[in-house]
Structure formats: C-alpha cells, structure tokens
Amino acid sequence: MVRTRTTARTAAVPITALAVATALTLSACGGGTTASAEAAPVDTDRDIELSLVWWGDDDRASRYEEAVTLFEEKYPNIDVQTQFQAWDDYWTARSTEAAGQTLPDVFQMDLAYIHQYASNNQLLDLSSQMGVNLETGEYDETLLGSGSVNGGQYGIPTSTNTLGMIHHDDLLDELGMEPPKEGLTWDEYDAWIREVSEAGADQDPKVYGGTDYTGTLWLFIQWLLQQGKTAFAEDGTPAFEKSDLVAWVERTQPLRDEGAFYPVERTKQVEPLTGLQVNEAVTELTWDNMTAGYAANAGSDNVSLLPVPTGAEGSQQFWKPSMLLSSSATTQEPDAAAALIDFLVNDPEVGKIFGTSKGVPAVPGQKDAMEVAEGSVDDTIVTYEEDVAERVTADTPIPVEGYGVVEVEFKRLGEELAYGNINAEEFADQWFQSAESNLGGQ
Amino acid sequence: MSATTTERGGPAGSGVRGTATSSSPARGGAGKPSHSRADTRAGYAFLSPWLLGFGLLTAGPMLMSLYLAFTDYNLFRAPEFVGIENFTALFADTRFLKSAQVTAIYVFIGVPVKLASALAVALLLNAKHRGQGAYRSMFYAPSLIGASVSVAIVWRAMFIDDGVADQVQQFFGLPGGGWVGNPDMTMPMMILLAVWQFGAPMVIFLAGLKQIPAELHEAAAVDGAGPVRRFVSVTVPMLSPVLFFNLLLETIGAFQVFSSAFIISGGTGGPADSTLFYTFYLYIKGFTEFRMGYASAMAWVLVLVVGIITAVLFRTSRAWVHYTGDVR
Numbered sequence: 001m002v003r004t005r006t007t008a009r010t011a012a013v014p015i016t017a018l019a020v021a022t023a024l025t026l027s028a029c030g031g032g033t034t035a036s037a038e039a040a041p042v043d044t045d046r047d048i049e050l051s052l053v054w055w056g057d058d059d060r061a062s063r064y065e066e067a068v069t070l071f072e073e074k075y076p077n078i079d080v081q082t083q084f085q086a087w088d089d090y091w092t093a094r095s096t097e098a099a100g101q102t103l104p105d106v107f108q109m110d111l112a113y114i115h116q117y118a119s120n121n122q123l124l125d126l127s128s129q130m131g132v133n134l135e136t137g138e139y140d141e142t143l144l145g146s147g148s149v150n151g152g153q154y155g156i157p158t159s160t161n162t163l164g165m166i167h168h169d170d171l172l173d174e175l176g177m178e179p180p181k182e183g184l185t186w187d188e189y190d191a192w193i194r195e196v197s198e199a200g201a202d203q204d205p206k207v208y209g210g211t212d213y214t215g216t217l218w219l220f221i222q223w224l225l226q227q228g229k230t231a232f233a234e235d236g237t238p239a240f241e242k243s244d245l246v247a248w249v250e251r252t253q254p255l256r257d258e259g260a261f262y263p264v265e266r267t268k269q270v271e272p273l274t275g276l277q278v279n280e281a282v283t284e285l286t287w288d289n290m291t292a293g294y295a296a297n298a299g300s301d302n303v304s305l306l307p308v309p310t311g312a313e314g315s316q317q318f319w320k321p322s323m324l325l326s327s328s329a330t331t332q333e334p335d336a337a338a339a340l341i342d343f344l345v346n347d348p349e350v351g352k353i354f355g356t357s358k359g360v361p362a363v364p365g366q367k368d369a370m371e372v373a374e375g376s377v378d379d380t381i382v383t384y385e386e387d388v389a390e391r392v393t394a395d396t397p398i399p400v401e402g403y404g405v406v407e408v409e410f411k412r413l414g415e416e417l418a419y420g421n422i423n424a425e426e427f428a429d430q431w432f433q434s435a436e437s438n439l440g441g442q
Numbered sequence: 443m444s445a446t447t448t449e450r451g452g453p454a455g456s457g458v459r460g461t462a463t464s465s466s467p468a469r470g471g472a473g474k475p476s477h478s479r480a481d482t483r484a485g486y487a488f489l490s491p492w493l494l495g496f497g498l499l500t501a502g503p504m505l506m507s508l509y510l511a512f513t514d515y516n517l518f519r520a521p522e523f524v525g526i527e528n529f530t531a532l533f534a535d536t537r538f539l540k541s542a543q544v545t546a547i548y549v550f551i552g553v554p555v556k557l558a559s560a561l562a563v564a565l566l567l568n569a570k571h572r573g574q575g576a577y578r579s580m581f582y583a584p585s586l587i588g589a590s591v592s593v594a595i596v597w598r599a600m601f602i603d604d605g606v607a608d609q610v611q612q613f614f615g616l617p618g619g620g621w622v623g624n625p626d627m628t629m630p631m632m633i634l635l636a637v638w639q640f641g642a643p644m645v646i647f648l649a650g651l652k653q654i655p656a657e658l659h660e661a662a663a664v665d666g667a668g669p670v671r672r673f674v675s676v677t678v679p680m681l682s683p684v685l686f687f688n689l690l691l692e693t694i695g696a697f698q699v700f701s702s703a704f705i706i707s708g709g710t711g712g713p714a715d716s717t718l719f720y721t722f723y724l725y726i727k728g729f730t731e732f733r734m735g736y737a738s739a740m741a742w743v744l745v746l747v748v749g750i751i752t753a754v755l756f757r758t759s760r761a762w763v764h765y766t767g768d769v770r
Contacts, residue, residue, distance in 0.1 A: 088709045095729050099517040116732075120518030265623030268713045269602045405731050412710070419625055419714040430536075438731065 039132040042335040051104040055090035103328035112404040118149035124327040125152035129338035157321030159359030164288040169302040189309040197260040212261040215414015226311025236400035236440035249424035264418035289359035305384040315391035322359030356381040402438035409434040510738040528739035541723035549696040552633040560640035564647035585641025594705035625716035643688040650684030
C-alpha cells in the first residue's frame with residue numbers, strides 16, 4: 001500500500017506541472033498580438049496563402065469564386081482559400097476563431113460587430129496599408145468613416161445599402177390589388193397591410209400584407225430618427241427612453257392581435273427564408289440589397305422597392321455599408337491581405353461579377369462597370385438608391401460595441417412578442433437589461 | 443513530461459527510483475520485489491498518451507474554466523476576478539431559469555420514455571425468430587446516424603406544415619399544423635428524436651436479457667406465473683443492474699443535448715426559447731455574447747447538478763438494483 005501511494009505522488013508532480021502549463025498556455029492566448037505595422041508592396045516572388053471568409057448563400061459563393069480566380073490570375077503567387085457560412089453560424093465561427101487568435105486573413109465584417117472586434121484588438125488597422133496596397137481615393141468620406149473605430153481603419157465598406165420596402169407585385173396582381181403608394185406613414189402602411197391580409201385570407205396558402213417588423217432593431221432606429229431622436233449616445237449606451245421602445249412595440253400590437261401580420265409559426269418554419277420569399281407575404285421592410293436574393297427565391301422578377309414609411313421628421317433614411325472587409329490582427333500577410341481587399345472593392349470586373357448582390361458598389365469605378373439590364377432586379381436597386389438619395393438625410397448611426405448581441409436580443413424578444421409570451425413593457429425591460437450588460441464595452 | 447521519459451528509459455530497477463524519491467529514504471525497506479515497481483512504471487508509460495491527453499485536453503481546460511467561472515471574461519480582454527457574481531447573476535436570469543426548465547423536462551420525460559422503448563424493442567428482439575440478426579441491425583441503425591446533422595434537418599422537415607407528422611395528424615382528423623413553429627410542440631418533437639435513437643441502450647438491454655438464466659423463467663412458469671408476472675418478478679430484477687447503468691448513462695447524456703436542438707431551431711433555441719437547452723444557452727452566452735466567465739459558471743453548475751443526480755441515483759440504487767451472486 002505504501003508504495004502505491006508514493007508512486008501516485010511522484011506521478012502527481014508532472015501532472016500538476018502539466019495542468020499549470022496548460023493554464024498558462026491558455027491564458028497566454030488571451031494576450032493578443034499585433035502584426036508588424038510596416039506596410040510594403042505585396043511580394044510577388046514567393047508563394048503566399050490567404051484565407052478569405054464571408055457569410056452568404058451559394059449564389060454569393062459562386063460570385064466570390066469568380067472574383068478570386070481573377071485575383072489569382074493577377075497575383076499568380078497568391079493562393080486564396082475560401083470558406084463561407086450563413087449569417088448566424090458565421091459569427092459563432094468568427095468569435096471562436098477570435099478566442100483562438102486564428103481569424104482569417106480577410107473576412108466580411110458587419111457594422112454590428114466591427115466595434116466589438118476592433119476595440120478588442122482582433123482587427124488589423126488598415127490605415128498604414130492605404131496608399132500602399134489599398135486604394136481608397138474614390139471613397140465617400142462618411143462611408144469610409146463607417147469602417148473606422150477609435151481613429152483606426154478596421155474595415156473597408158464594399159457597398160452601400162439603405163432600408164426599403166420590398167413588394168411582390170405578382171402576389172398583388174393575383175389579389176387584384178395595387179402596390180402601396182410611395183411616402184406612406186407608418187400608420188398608413190399598417191392599414192394597407194391589414195387590407196391586403198383580409199383580401200389574401202381566402203387564398204391557399206393565405207397571403208399576408210406584410211411581415212411583423214417590430215423585432216428588427218434597425219427599423220426601430222429608423223423610426224426613432226424619424227421622431228427626431230437618436231439611437232445611441234457617444235459612450236455607446238442607448239440614447240432613447242424606455243417609453244420610446246414601449247411606444248414602438250405597442251403601435252403594432254393591434255396587427256398582431258388581429259393576425260394581420262405573417263404568422264410567426266410560419267416564419268419559424270420557412271426560416272432561413274421569409275414570407276415574401278415563399279410567396280406568402282406581399283411586403284417586407286429590409287435592406288434594399290436583399291431584393292436580388294428575395295426575387296430569386298420568390299422566383300419572380302416582378303419585385304420592386306419603395307422607401308420606408310415616414311414619420312414626423314420625414315424619411316430620415318441613412319446609408320449603411322452593406323458589409324465591410326476586414327483583416328485579422330494576427331495575419332501573417334498584411335500586405336497581401338490588403339491587396340486582396342483592394343482588388344475586391346476597386347476592380348471593375350469584380351463590380352460586374354457581384355452586381356448589386358452585396359448592395360450598390362461603394363466605389364464609382366465598380367458601380368459604373370456593372371452591366372445593368374433595364375427592368376432587371378439590379379436596375380431596380382440602382383434606381384431605388386438614386387431616387388431615395390434625397391430622402392437620405394440622416395448620418396449612419398454609429399456602430400456601438402455589443403450592437404450585434406443586443407440586435408439578436410431585440411429579434412428574440414420580437415419573437416416572444418409574436419407568440420404572445422410577453423407584452424410591450426416586458427419587451428422594453430428585458431431589452432434594456434441586455435443593453436445594460438452588453439453595450440458600451442463593459 | 444521529462445520525468446516519464448526518464449522512468450521509461452531507465453533500467454527497471456531501483457536506481458531511477460532513488461532519484462525520483464530521494465525525499466523518502468525510509469520507503470526503501472518496504473521489501474517487495476522490484477519488478478512490481480517496474481510494472482507500475484510501465485503501466486504509467488503505457489498510460490502516458492492518455493494522461494497527456496487528459497491533462498492537456500480535459501483537466502487543464504477544466505481547471506481553467508473553474509477559474510474563469512469566478513471572472514468577467516469576454517475572450518479578448520484579460521479575465522477580471524469578480525467572486526461569485528456570475529453565480530448570483532445566474533439565478534436572476536430568466537432565460538437561464540427557462541433553459542434549466544427546458545432541460546429538466548427533456549431529461550425527466552425523455553429518458554424514461556427512451557429507456558422504456560429501448561427495453562420494449564430489446565424484448566421483441568430477444569425472442570427467437572428467423573432473421574433476428576437482421577432485425578437487430580436494422581433497429582440499431584437509427585442510432586448510428588441519429589446524432590448527425592442531416593437527420594436533424596430531415597427531422598425538421600418532417601414536422602413542418604404539410605410534413606409527415608402533419609399529414610398523419612390530418613389523416614386521423616387531429617388539428618393540423620407543423621410542430622416546428624409551435625412552441626408547445628417542439629419539446630415532444632425533440633423527445634421523439636431522442637427516443638428514436640434507442641439503439642445503444644437497446645443493445646445493452648439485449649445483452650442483459652441474454653444473461654438471464656432460462657431456468658429462472660422455466661421455474662416461474664412451472665409455478666404458474668404468466669408472462670407479465672415473469673417480466674415483473676424475474677426479468678426486471680435480473681435486469682436491474684443493466685437498467686441502472688442505462689439510466690445513468692442516458693440521464694447524463696440527456697443533460698448535454700445540444701446539436702439536434704441547435705440545428706432544428708436554426709441556432710436560436712426558438713421558437714420562443716422552447717428548445718433553449720442548458721448547454722445551448724451556455725453556448726450562446728459564451729460564443730455569441732462572449733461572456734465566457736458566465737458560461738463557465740453555467741458549466742460548473744451543470745457539473746454540480748449532474749454530480750448530485752448521479753449520487754442520488756447511486757444511493758437509491760441500493761434499494762432496487764439486484765446484483766446476483768456476490769455482494770457489492
């Protein structure tokens with residue numbers, strides 16, 4: 001017996017040492033490293049491998065593959081490894097990589113997350129690359145500014161979009177109804193939804209006038225701006241009152257009670273598609289660049305765009321970079337990564353490949369290169385952005401740290417609301433609770 | 443690990459031993475032949491790949507997470523010690539309580555139903571029929587593919603509007619509608635998916651059934667016991683160690699359900715948090731909200747709860763589990 005105990009004790013020493021070593025290794029991971037800052041023209045005489053990751057569907061994937069092929073032709077020594085996920089999985093995968101310091105060399109970034117990633121030192125500051133491997137001369141200042149956090153350029157916007165109302169005219173024709181008029185107020189829009197849902201009730205499957213938009217944080221922000229208020233304060237905390245949120249939730253309650261909105265039970269079942277994409281809802285408020293995908297899934301080109309409903313202060317629409325491209329702070333190839341971003345945002349051929357599928361290209365060179373056939377969905381989007389420009393009177397709301405988390409919470413509460421599990425007060429209480437622990441970099 | 447290498451590389455004798463335990467000279471007179479010591483060392487040497495893996499991949503991270511449970515850690519910045527704040531916050535978190543409730547329902551209903559079906563199928567497959575081997579393989583098949591992503595996707599498709607389940611309901615004149623979008627029906631759907639994967643406990647039951655001596659049944663039959671009586675008084679007691687083993691394994695497994703819920707709900711735990719399983723909420727906290735400290739605290743609460751339930755099961759097992767032959 002005595003001997004066994006001794007053996008166990010001697011064996012315990014290396015095990016303890018190992019555990020300590022592991023703990024140390026793990027904690028070292030949290031330290032964060034930055035890539036060498038000196039930017040130099042990208043090497044052309046040695047083999048370089050880059051990773052490129054985006055969120056999106058198959059359609060986007062084939063467009064990226066095409067663009068990457070062109071890039072590899074231009075830089076024969078660079079091999080680009082691609083990967084993509086759907087939106088939700090995308091952020092899960094990226095946060096896991098961030099923890100392990102293995103973020104891709106180049107990846108799509110969203111306004112909702114850039115603050116979080118940048119202020120936690122996960123992203124490469126591209127300012128030193130600007131003018132070396134990355135040309136940003138053609139950019140609109142404010143638009144480029146949406147990719148800057150605390151004075152560093154952590155993301156390059158690829159394209160712009162703005163909120164809009166997508167309407168499915170084939171469905172309206174079947175119901176014998178006219179598309180909504182331009183410049184509706186929110187109340188008029190709600191009344192219109194009600195009218196269409198009544199008319200569509202005897203169809204099989206039933207057709208609804210619109211989808212419940214209450215759980216979309218961006219739409220709430222749009223509505224706030226139209227009330228002459230702002231969403232977030234300088235310190236990244238909410239700049240509106242609980243009563244504002246309660247008012248927003250309550251104003252759509254009658255439509256939920258009457259069943260005028262596309263039902264949440266169906267919404268959950270058709271996910272990741274939406275009511276409009278399965279030809280069961282006539283309108284949806286969302287980003288204008290979604291139109292192309294919506295039209296493709298609905299199997300109809302007869303899908304067009306109108307501005308969002310208006311409030312007391314008019315339209316107050318704003319441009320939002322539909323997505324940005326960022327590079328990891330830990331990339332071994334900052335020069336090549338910057339060159340890839342440059343190629344994706346500036347090359348006219350790439351502009352032609354993507355069309356408006358990511359939004360209208362941010363750089364005029366790409367926008368002009370697009371071959372827009374008259375009456376096509378691309379044409380619808382480009383025309384919409386030109387028409388709506390006069391309605392764009394608000395600055396892009398500043399991305400705040402933790403926005404992505406509270407946006408998800410907003411959507412979840414919208415769902416609980418639709419199932420009738422919570423009321424407007426509880427919606428506001430729970431959201432503010434989440435905002436308190438997630439916003440403002442706490 | 444240099445210690446292990448030295449031990450392994452040295453001659454199987456006391457020389458190495460002397461350096462390793464110079465602090466305990468009194469031990470030298472213990473008097474047992476040295477080859478048993480060598481055996482011990484060889485044992486550890488052979489164990490070392492596992493030990494390494496255990497230390498690096500299990501024990502180390504577990505210790506780390508125990509530490510993190512007492513910190514505020516967002517993956518990017520250095521952890522900040524906050525004492526038991528995470529644990530107190532847990533019990534004020536309505537979604538946490540909801541996730542605990544969802545998981546409890548799943549465990550306490552799903553596991554008994556699953557074990558009952560596994561036992562029922564095992565009894566069927568224990569009878570002597572032609573082609574019984576083929577049936578056994580067929581009934582086991584769902585478990586081989588059950589945990590896969592594709593099955594969860596198919597499962598989802600079966601329970602939407604006009605899916606298989608909906609059509610069956612309509613055929614019997616029951617109220618229609620898919621289950622996926624109905625928060626009241628997602629739990630039955632998840633439990634059905636678990637029950638359908640009865641293969642592993644079934645195989646173990648089958649092995650247990652095979653070990654019940656036929657003469658016990660014969661003796662009971664001679665004494666006039668019917669099939670039900672024989673099942674209750676012979677099969678169940680004789681099978682109780684296996685039943686206990688399965689119960690333990692399935693309970694612990696059920697607490698950890700994750701991937702099927704993740705896929706069926708599209709990564710949200712919805713609709714309306716009706717499939718927000720404990721591990722799923724833990725994952726949301728850790729990997730979408732970046733609150734690793736909180737997630738670690740949740741993980742340790744789970745370890746504690748599973749530990750307590752296991753202990754209770756062991757304690758009660760003395761009353762209902764019968765081990766034939768020898769005392770425990």
